[in-house]
Amino acid sequence: MARANEEVEALLQEYADLIAISGGDAFKARAYEKAARAIGGHPADIAKLDAKGLREIPNVGKSIADKVGEYLHTGHVPVIDETRATIPAGVRELIAIPTLGPKKALVLHQELGVSSVDQLLDAIHAERLRDLKGFGEKTEENLLHGISLMQKAGEGRILLSAALDVAEQITGELSAIPGCERCAYAGSLRRMRETIGDIDILVAADDSAPFMEALGSLPQTAETIAHGEKKTSIRTTKGLQVDLRVLPPVSWGAGLQYFTGSKAHNIRTRAIAVRKGLKLSEYGLFHAKSGRRVTSRTEEDIYARLGLPWIPPPLREDRGEIAAGLAGELPDLVAEDDIRGDLHTHTDLTDGLAPLEDMVAAAADRGYAYYAVTDHAPNLYMQRMTDEKMLAQRDRVRALDRTFRGMRLLHGTELNIGPDGDLDWPDEFLAEFDLCVASVHSHFNQSRRDLTRRLIRACENPHVAIIGHPTTRRIGKRPPIDADFDAVFEACAATGTALEINSHPERLDLRDEDILRAREYGVKFAIDSDAHSTTHLPYLRYGVGTAQRGWLTKDDVVNAWPLTRLRRFLRKG
Structure with a gap:
């Protein structure tokens, strides 16, 4: 079951959205957003905290702590219930549409009377949105795509x-x-x-x-x-x-193979069985004529009798794994234990929830050989980064280096790739970082040509080692940007720039399909947590699973390398 932290995070985020929809104080809405994130990422179970313990969570003041305590005791917060009641349920439904924020949802309701997704679709098809300030054909396209994403996400997944x-x-x-x-x-x-x-x-x-x-x-x-x-x-x-x-225990291997799937993979394995005069089902592998059981106890036995090595589950998608197995060419997939360090994490200096020392200690507990702190750079203005703050953090990182079980600390930054591909700091400042991750955080609706050039310019910068969350997607919430990623993959391979597999479960960006394509160009990858809290560091397992679905080995993943090899890569030639 979900922790109380996650339930309260969702409640406070909903209240922030309700405040924004109703035209309330933007600062108040932002305060509840920050509190929601802080509670969601807090390592302790908030259900076990008293009022004083709640107020000790970053960004949680007395008023918010009182509401949280009230919810934990009664299951309700009257002021949130009252605010919820003043806004039609359909309008609240609108803000679940990717690309539609609270302000535009409010405009649609006030100007066009739109209070449901169906009414919004009717308004789009009637071209009624085009008369509203800030709306147009491009907005209509984005909303239609967002509605499609929401509907897919709502199909029980x-x-x-x-x-x-x-x-x-x-x-x-x-x-x-x-x-x-x-x-x-x-x-x-x-x-x-x-x-x-x-x-x-x-x-x-x-x-x-x-x-x-x-x-x-x-x-x-x-x-x-x-x-x-x-x-x-x-x-x-x-x-x-x-x-x-x-x-039955005797059927375990056959059942596990069958119910793991995929359907397309199972069709392939059953076809091989038929060619060998056998029949494969969830109960075992049998002689087709006599019905005698050949084997069934383990998956390894099933695959071996079909003339195949055991195929790791993430590969079982009928994307060439059968042919590779028959040819003895299955990859030795990267595993979580192969990852030697995390190269993209944040602290409370910007939008993280934990101080530097706590993040470093949690990384050391995971047994890492190295760990990078990469707080946001100044062009993401809401984070209020300055040169002085970054240099002061560097001094703290250097002082902490080697103090945690010999783990080496790297001081980096997550740069913002601007609309023209520009970065936050000049080259001479960037040269002093151990590594730079560069990511797109805004202007997602630029043309395909501009977005492609923007990413390639970042790849070409000699100080950018990794492109973070490359497609910017958020599963079910925001679509990938429309860039020519084959051109980006080619540029990454040519410049020696790694592409991130962002392990946050709402991102998993790159996707497995993208990884398979990028791998063909010779691109290297970094599997990172993008942790904003100590509780986010274990997200890495999801990125590793995605990397496995993309057929990656530890040689493909730069943070599975020893530090000396990684440092050579970070210097980009």
């Missing part, structure tokens, strides 16, 4: 991180039941897809009844959809469907 949280809790509970020989999640979750429709849980046991009963009585379970001897389906309190199948 949730982020990989949320699904893993639920799956790991449930498998932990079921694994403790007597008689459980094996328990694991399967499906698209095991393949580390960026969003998940439902969760498949498998158990190997001789008696299915205790597991079926246990699933229905878990605290996460809101209702039982179907209950049977071989399969039980429940819906969680968050609306996610979980399907549990109990297999």
